[in-house]
Amino acid sequence: MSGNESILPEIVIKGKKIKVPVIQGGMGVGVSLYPLASAVAKEGGLGIVSSACLDRLVSKRTGKKYNSYEAAYEEVSRAKSAGGYAGINIMGALVRDYNDSVKGALDAGADAIISGAGLPLNLPAIQPPKDTALIPIVSSARALELICKKWERLGYRPDAVVLEGPLAGGHLGFKMDQIDLESNILENLFSPVKDMAIKYGDFPVIVAGGIYTHDDILTFLKMGADGVQMGTRFLATEESSASDEYKQAVISAKEEDIIVGHDPGSPCGLPFRVIKQSPMYVSAIKRLRQPKCDKGYVLLKDKEGKFTVCPAKESNEHHFCICNGLLSSAGYNRDKEEPLYTVGTNAARVDTILSVKTLMEELTGKAPAAAL
Numbered sequence: 001m002s003g004n005e006s007i008l009p010e011i012v013i014k015g016k017k018i019k020v021p022v023i024q025g026g027m028g029v030g031v032s033l034y035p036l037a038s039a040v041a042k043e044g045g046l047g048i049v050s051s052a053c054l055d056r057l058v059s060k061r062t063g064k065k066y067n068s069y070e071a072a073y074e075e076v077s078r079a080k081s082a083g084g085y086a087g088i089n090i091m092g093a094l095v096r097d098y099n100d101s102v103k104g105a106l107d108a109g110a111d112a113i114i115s116g117a118g119l120p121l122n123l124p125a126i127q128p129p130k131d132t133a134l135i136p137i138v139s140s141a142r143a144l145e146l147i148c149k150k151w152e153r154l155g156y157r158p159d160a161v162v163l164e165g166p167l168a169g170g171h172l173g174f175k176m177d178q179i180d181l182e183s184n185i186l187e188n189l190f191s192p193v194k195d196m197a198i199k200y201g202d203f204p205v206i207v208a209g210g211i212y213t214h215d216d217i218l219t220f221l222k223m224g225a226d227g228v229q230m231g232t233r234f235l236a237t238e239e240s241s242a243s244d245e246y247k248q249a250v251i252s253a254k255e256e257d258i259i260v261g262h263d264p265g266s267p268c269g270l271p272f273r274v275i276k277q278s279p280m281y282v283s284a285i286k287r288l289r290q291p292k293c294d295k296g297y298v299l300l301k302d303k304e305g306k307f308t309v310c311p312a313k314e315s316n317e318h319h320f321c322i323c324n325g326l327l328s329s330a331g332y333n334r335d336k337e338e339p340l341y342t343v344g345t346n347a348a349r350v351d352t353i354l355s356v357k358t359l360m361e362e363l364t365g366k367a368p369a370a371a372l
């Protein structure tokens, strides 16, 4: 392939021309913070910080108390400070902190808010987004239509959509028995979602889940996608804030080590992909952990409207304590808690830690793959 052919086209989202159509997926807890997002932004992609547990992470880093609004503001501002485009991923499952995180990101001038793990039906109503692109994550055309219809009533339409297939890392938008269906292969999910995006205003479609090489990117662009979102490849970069142990676990992981946890699983109720040797997962499988919830990010409201309910709070029979496990993976409370490592299926292919610059050169086709 000639050099010219392999240079990727830009993606335009809400009038912003992002030179490289690679969105670095938000990775919570504490994996995609400003060092990773700003490095991606600098290389011409869209860098995304994760809002998950950000108040604790930023407070620890700075030695000053930050609430969720302030932490989102701080992290987005830093991610943008070296130039390029940067935004934030805010998961719907983090109900208690959702609105504050959105407001902090908007006030900091995030280039995009990307929101999944639940349908972000109310996102445009929280605060006028001005120049910030609002981008839902979906796993089907049906979910996208629900969002488009609701947003239409709010006088808004998505600025782009991320279609995430079942090979992704983190929480999955599929039930356990849907994960391996032929109909749910990303290539097969794509056309109906593209048609839906055209129907509601022809906004860009970004595909995610299992995309690994420059050629993978070209394949989806040729199918009609406007960009790709990638997580696992950025997890094992120098700039990712995953702990060294986490990065080594990714490098060591073999195909058979990567499983989807569901019982015990995430208190959000969504299947969650993990490395099965993750210390917290091993304890969870053996039902060794005593229930303990002292973080409370996935809390739901009780009858009185207070955020007190978490399925992992009373019993660890069916759920693991995801906040503590993931915080530990980012080195937050490693002395007290066992880490839980989430990855995409392609973690089995990762065998070296790259800088974002080297990875972006490989993904854009400017340099040959260092290791595939």
Ligand SMILES: Cc1cc2nc3c(=O)[nH]c(=O)nc-3n(C[C@H](O)[C@H](O)[C@H](O)COP(=O)(O)O)c2cc1C
Pocket: 024, 025, 026, 027, 028, 029, 031, 050, 052, 089, 091, 115, 116, 117, 137, 164, 167, 168, 169, 170, 171, 208, 209, 210, 211, 229, 230, 231, 232, 233, 235, 342, 343, 344, 345, 346
């Ligand atoms: C370590 C890790 C953490 C993730 N955390 C989140 C998250 O907090 N919110 C979210 O919407 N997606 C999350 N994801 C999904 C990614 O943003 C991305 O869409 C997905 O991993 C793409 O698939 P890939 O890993 O095969 O590239 C996470 C993925 C990984 C690998």
